[in-house]
Amino acid sequence: MTFIDTLNAAWRKNNSLLCVGLDPDPAKFPAHLQGKPDAIFEFCRNIVDATSDLVCCFKPQIAYFAANHAEDQLQALIAHVHATYPGVPVILDAKRGDIGSTAEQYAIEAFERYQADALTVNPYMGKDSVDPYLAYPDKGVILLCRTSNPGGSDLQFLDVGGKKLYEHVADIIARDWNTTGQCGLVVGATFPGEIARVREIVGDMPLLVPGIGAQGGDVEATLNAGKAAGGTGLIINNSRAILYAGKGEDFADASRLAAQASRDLINRYRN
Amino acid sequence: MTFIDTLNAAWRKNNSLLCVGLDPDPAKFPAHLQGKPDAIFEFCRNIVDATSDLVCCFKPQIAYFAANHAEDQLQALIAHVHATYPGVPVILDAKRGDIGSTAEQYAIEAFERYQADALTVNPYMGKDSVDPYLAYPDKGVILLCRTSNPGGSDLQFLDVGGKKLYEHVADIIARDWNTTGQCGLVVGATFPGEIARVREIVGDMPLLVPGIGAQGGDVEATLNAGKAAGGTGLIINNSRAILYAGKGEDFADASRLAAQASRDLINRYRN
Numbered sequence: 001m002t003f004i005d006t007l008n009a010a011w012r013k014n015n016s017l018l019c020v021g022l023d024p025d026p027a028k029f030p031a032h033l034q035g036k037p038d039a040i041f042e043f044c045r046n047i048v049d050a051t052s053d054l055v056c057c058f059k060p061q062i063a064y065f066a067a068n069h070a071e072d073q074l075q076a077l078i079a080h081v082h083a084t085y086p087g088v089p090v091i092l093d094a095k096r097g098d099i100g101s102t103a104e105q106y107a108i109e110a111f112e113r114y115q116a117d118a119l120t121v122n123p124y125m126g127k128d129s130v131d132p133y134l135a136y137p138d139k140g141v142i143l144l145c146r147t148s149n150p151g152g153s154d155l156q157f158l159d160v161g162g163k164k165l166y167e168h169v170a171d172i173i174a175r176d177w178n179t180t181g182q183c184g185l186v187v188g189a190t191f192p193g194e195i196a197r198v199r200e201i202v203g204d205m206p207l208l209v210p211g212i213g214a215q216g217g218d219v220e221a222t223l224n225a226g227k228a229a230g231g232t233g234l235i236i237n238n239s240r241a242i243l244y245a246g247k248g249e250d251f252a253d254a255s256r257l258a259a260q261a262s263r264d265l266i267n268r269y270r271n
Numbered sequence: 272m273t274f275i276d277t278l279n280a281a282w283r284k285n286n287s288l289l290c291v292g293l294d295p296d297p298a299k300f301p302a303h304l305q306g307k308p309d310a311i312f313e314f315c316r317n318i319v320d321a322t323s324d325l326v327c328c329f330k331p332q333i334a335y336f337a338a339n340h341a342e343d344q345l346q347a348l349i350a351h352v353h354a355t356y357p358g359v360p361v362i363l364d365a366k367r368g369d370i371g372s373t374a375e376q377y378a379i380e381a382f383e384r385y386q387a388d389a390l391t392v393n394p395y396m397g398k399d400s401v402d403p404y405l406a407y408p409d410k411g412v413i414l415l416c417r418t419s420n421p422g423g424s425d426l427q428f429l430d431v432g433g434k435k436l437y438e439h440v441a442d443i444i445a446r447d448w449n450t451t452g453q454c455g456l457v458v459g460a461t462f463p464g465e466i467a468r469v470r471e472i473v474g475d476m477p478l479l480v481p482g483i484g485a486q487g488g489d490v491e492a493t494l495n496a497g498k499a500a501g502g503t504g505l506i507i508n509n510s511r512a513i514l515y516a517g518k519g520e521d522f523a524d525a526s527r528l529a530a531q532a533s534r535d536l537i538n539r540y541r542n
Contacts, residue, residue, distance in 0.1 A: 061376075063373045063377045063380065066342075066376070066380040067376040067383075095367070095368050095393075097368070097393055098334065101294075102335075105335050105338040109337040109338045124415060125415070125418050125422060125423060126422025126425030126427075128421050128422035130422075144396070147396050149396060149400060151396060151397025151399035151400055152397050154398055155395055155396075155397060155436070158432075158436070158439065161429075161430060
């Protein structure tokens with residue numbers, strides 16, 4: 001089954017647009033995990049086990065694993081998700097971007113070594129830098145379009161012939177890059193008007209939306225702006241508010257409650 | 272000593288603008304290394320030992336290590352360069368790019384775990400996505416500007432208010448991002464006129480130039496277009512033609528000859 005098919009099924013089966021972002025920061029782990037050699041795997045596995053029926057996907061952020069010399073734990077974590085929750089896809093958040101021969105190596109890293117179902121990719125180097133990922137027909141390729149960090153506007157907001165660069169990126173990906181239906185876009189939640197603009201350009205393409213705050217208003221505006229037909233089309237990422245909801249040995253219970261609240265808040269505005 | 276100071280000293284001491292790119296592809300290794308558990312380290316160490324007096328820096332491409340589960344070999348390789356050839360800086364080619372909190376993790380990966388002296392970074396997410404690397408005052412940050420792959424023009428050639436996007440990127444980095452003098456730019460060698468345009472915009476900022484072919488014309492045009500005062504300012508990368516110059520047990524001797532020829536060809540047009 002392709003990433004897109006698995007995602008579509010997970011949206012429906014778990015009745016959820018929520019993506020739990022796995023950004024494990026050992027300094028924030030509960031005391032009983034501190035200093036254990038496989039603490040990162042154990043922390044993430046507990047979060048996964050506590051939330052797998054509440055999410056449409058998981059999104060490990062590779063930088064947190066790489067900074068901690070924990071590639072093997074990332075590999076074990078993704079293998080655990082696949083073995084235990086086969087209907088829940090894994091997006092590896094790595095924002096890779098390089099020329100074709102190097103992109104082939106990054107594709108091997110993401111799709112063969114880690115067995116991720118989808119990968120985030122940076123579009124700055126153009127279509128041929130993305131083709132090596134698209135060469136894996138079952139995999140998803142989620143391209144940066146509009147990011148909600150303060151500096152996101154430095155380039156993405158430039159005017160290119162009457163539209164903004166991020167609109168142009170959405171347009172060429174929808175028209176020229178996504179011939180096989182494998183693509184999605186990253187669009188930050190800060191400005192709902194921009195999500196609406198991207199949705200208008202790309203039709204039903206999946207949008208990965210980071211930056212949702214704790215406020216219901218943001219969620220409502222994001223849903224109104226970005227949902228596709230059938231109240232799907234969005235992968236709404238929440239990391240820290242779920243990962244670090246609890247501090248004790250029962251931290252995963254607190255994470256489950258936070259994930260449930262997040263999913264339910266999103267669902268309030270889906271239909 | 273900062274990356275820029277070490278690079279300046281290496282340009283002069285080794286009388287070289289040549290960067291040997293370490294893109295280890297095990298399928299291309301000599302027969303006697305095939306199948307060895309530390310083949311990637313051994314291959315690269317031999318290349319480093321054979322060429323260290325001929326280069327201004329080394330540039331390992333992390334994708335080749337990651338695809339082969341060889342992070343520890345990358346770490347050992349960079350440690351070997353630093354211990355044995357302390358005057359030769361190491362640029363980790365990883366083209367990272369993410370929001371601040373994640374960029375902090377990538378900075379830990381590159382500068383603390385791998386002890387790289389400089390890192391390549393993608394500018395698409397804007398200045399605040401680059402600040403965490405610049406927070407390491409001794410390190411270099413080499414930003415993608417104009418890449419020479421066929422799709423490089425998809426975004427980089429867009430007109431933004433009367434200039435091309437890559438010119439705008441060069442301009443904002445030189446004016447606004449490089450306040451501490453730590454930045455360099457990646458500018459591909461395919462079109463010397465574009466190197467000249469970037470040099471005009473950024474003054475003496477170091478330019479990392481991949482894509483030099485075997486033809487003297489390209490090297491001459493690149494040097495004429497891109498050299499800064501004193502015949503320096505360029506980091507001219509050559510990977511495959513040097514790494515895979517020989518096929519036998521004496522492969523590193525062939526690599527040395529190829530590196531020497533490449534350095535000498537570059538030097539013919541420096542002054």
